[in-house]
Amino acid sequence: MILVDQTKKFKTVLITLKFKAKASKDSFAFRTLLPSVLRAKTDKYKNRMAFNEKLESMYGASLTSNTGKLGTLSVIHVQLKIANPSLTEPQLFEEGLEFLKEYVYGHKSFNETDFELEKRLLLEEVIAKENDKTRYALTRLFEIMCKDELYGYRASGTKEDIEGLTFNSFKKMYKEFLKNDELQIILSGDIKPEYQTITETYFPNASFTQVDFLDYETKSFEEVTEVIEHDKISQTKLNIGYRLPVRQGEQLHTAAVLFNAALGGYVHSRLFLNVREKHSLCYYISSVYDAYKGIMFIYSGVDAKRLELARQVIDEEVNKLTTKLICEKELNLSKQAMINDLKESEDSQGARQNVLYVQTLLNKKTSLEDRIAKINAVTPEQILEVAKLLRKDTVYLLDVER
Secondary structure, X not given: OEEEEEOOOOXXXXXXXXXXXXXXXXXXXXXXXXXXXXXXXXXXXXXXXXXXXXXXXXXXXXXXXXEXXXXXXXXXXXXXXXXXXXXXXXXXXXXXXXXXXXXXXOOOOOOHHHHHHHXXXXXXXXXXXXXXXXXXXXXXXXXXXXXXXHHHOOOOOOHHHHHHOXXXXXXXXXXXXXXXXXXEEEEEEOOOHHHHHXXXXXXXXXXXXXXXXOOOOOOOOOOOEEEEEEEOOOOEEEEEEEEOOOOOOOOOHHHHHHHHHHXXXXXXXXXXXXXXXXXXXXXXXXXXXXXXXXXXXXXXXXXXXXXXXXXXXXXXXXXXXXXXXXXXXXXXXXXXXXXXXXXHHOOOHHHHHHXXXXXXXXXXXXXXXHHHHHHHOOOHHHHHHHHOOXXXXXXXXXXXXX
16 A cells, blocks of 8 residues: 655655554564664675665665554554655656665575674663663563553563574564565655556555554553662652553544643643642653553652652642643643644654554544644543543652662
């Protein structure tokens, strides 16, 4: 299936391949490693230098690739950004397609030395992320809160997962990837009518199957789980996870996004103003709502000596939103912040493509104007209705060694 974002707003054309498969903890490490190994060498481009020289010859084209989790899906994104062929050379578009095809499929054989090198680099990256204590503490919150749920597994794979990948298992999984992943293509920019036909000749396997990708795994629990771990750090990481059973596309979804915006999504939000600025209890604090999973979490860095007061004030701010109507002024600030974000995203080809892709997955196409109208229609009563659905699940503390 080929999606087209036709616009003359940009001087570039963005070609994106999205390979989607059902997410599985057994394949996270492979799918994270795959883009790097593909780039190390192809049948035509024998090393990274040859690869990069080809990009340079296409008017400085850029290639990016990464792997992400979207609800219950694992999606490998491959993006090639080229100058608008109408402004450079007409054949540049087809040249870009040929290059992308070589990147993905031009691997009659892999080199074991390249594989081992990329595997070692990925391991170093995973270890470096663990040394980032803010990121590490969030990962631990998800592992504990969503134990035995897909969400609780590390999307990039663990050190053990990566170490367990062998050259032979990698080659076998690559063949399965080619056979089983579904490819969708998105073209963005000044797209000539013939571009879609040319794309279909290079990627005749592009297709689309509608699947329910929202993550409904939710454990039942009676009490809040609390876990405290210690490390040699200078400030305590206080993370709180909540279940919020409202998902993307549902009736209260926009109200849920605004609820998070008012609580801790922006600099005008309650957590930022009252916990960080007014009481000076946190070095940083924010809240995030994941509409694909139906959870919300607060993460913060707290002065260890004022930890209990920080917890108390955070609970108070959450409780106020769940028991009292939000005022119109505060709600309007959140609406305006969200609308500004939406308008800004229109200036990014990548962001526009992501919106188009998710809307296709949801089978709900809406214009920017419709989304803004939906935001403006949310009432204080709907915010309260969402807030009452919130249930605290897990508190995770990465505390200072004493």
